């Protein structure tokens with residue numbers, strides 16, 4: 001595979017651009033974060049995110065091209081996140097990508113954000129099929145089976161809160177600053193013991209549920225406070241994280257064994273979580289299944305992962321056109337045409 | 344000098360290519376389609392019709408606001424990206440002024456407005472023939488604006504697709520003083536945008552990166568945060 005792709009990602013609160021060669025080599029990976037601005041609101045405000053993207057977009061793309069020492073005529077295609085995400089935020093990346101592609105007569109490729117997260121692993125080592133990807137982020141908790149490049153089958157997903165969402169909500173209960181995930185992870189590692197919180201197993205399915213756990217944390221705090229006592233935040237953090245990590249690990253191992261996969265990938269913002277990485281890596285090593293966890297910079301939202309995914313789409317002949325729209329609820333569809341259903 | 348003009352500040356869409364003051368191709372559209380889907384294909388169409396390539400243009404003009412936040416961002420993002428990557432200067436013009444220029448020959452006062460919801464408008468007032476700004480672009484209550492306009496004791500021409508929503512209220516305050524532009528002049532035209540841009544000095548290429556829409560309003564969360572923050576500082 002030989003191609004050079006400029007990728008753009010603006011699905012949430014990071015304005016990102018990257019140049020990727022042959023689907024596995026990062027020539028540049030620029031991310032402008034809005035976290036200092038969004039921190040004021042305790043979460044991402046869509047209108048503010050969109051405004052920041054307009055301020056940053058050309059600066060970020062220019063930096064990505066300059067760092068890669070690339071001029072537009074060197075490129076084979078422009079890739080951009082089409083969805084899912086915040087629609088107003090997606091539209092900035094998409095319209096910048098379309099204008100850039102039009103200006104230089106380049107084809108344009110619309111990439112699914114979650115497919116991008118999974119393909120972050122291709123920047124670390126070649127993907128081995130069939131594989132299983134655990135995608136955990138603020139908006140997603142999904143187990144995805146891939147028979148080959150471009151083939152996606154969601155075999156399990158959350159029925160309520162995404163794992164990252166649960167982290168954010170529990171962080172708020174513990175009065176931690178936004179984003180709360182890293183704080184909970186750190187506190188959990190500092191605690192000697194954790195509070196015993198329930199695990200939602202949802203037997204006979206690979207689906208997840210985290211809203212019960214979140215309620216259990218809230219009730220625990222409330223009950224103690226009623227008795228005039230206060231919680232030990234580290235112990236609550238550990239108890240919560242242990243529950244999330246055990247469920248995610250157990251279901252991932254079960255699916256990996258049942259489907260006989262050759263590789264397990266963890267992807268998405270929450271995969272930066274140390275507790276989850278350690279647990280998955282230990283359990284998969286015991287089972288003798290290769291495990292790939294991309295470096296933290298490729299787990300949080302970035303454009304390199306979009307470029308990696310687009311490289312394979314480009315080879316497969318997948319193209320979008322100038323009428324591409326932002327799809328906030330875009331479904332993860334396969335682009336390989338040999339795809340047939342697992343069951 | 345070849346200009347590309349892009350106007351997506353509200354529901355209507357307009358794109359034009361003008362060479363040395365002469366309109367080569369212009370599209371004005373007032374359908375329900377979203378700018379994100381139609382704007383780039385429409386730009387591609389005016390280039391195809393004029394047999395020009397993106398590199399052939401010398402400058403880009405865009406309606407910079409006020410208007411629909413999303414609409415503005417789509418036009419500005421496209422204009423910024425083209426301007427930056429083709430290394431051509433970018434000129435922003437008030438979307439209210441673009442609309443006013445439709446009736447610039449009217450010898451009187453021109454008021455253009457967009458609905459900003461909750462009886463508020465984005466509005467500006469100009470003096471005809473030279474489009475001298477009398478009341479600059481702002482966000483405010485319709486009632487206050489009409490009271491201000493009443494003071495002028497001159498005929499006032501109202502322009503814009505949203506004007507019909509406020510016709511009764513306008514007439515109840517201004518009576519015979521109010522005149523209304525015909526529907527064909529209520530749509531913004533990218534060729535008029537370019538005409539106005541041509542009168543402006545060309546900004547340097549470095550200005551492109553920092554170009555943002557003129558929303559004329561803070562995002563709600565930002566406004567609330569500022570309010571809370573100022574209270575905190577005082578208390």
Ligand SMILES: [Zn+2]
Pocket residue numbers: 113117137268269300301
């Ligand atoms: Zn993500």
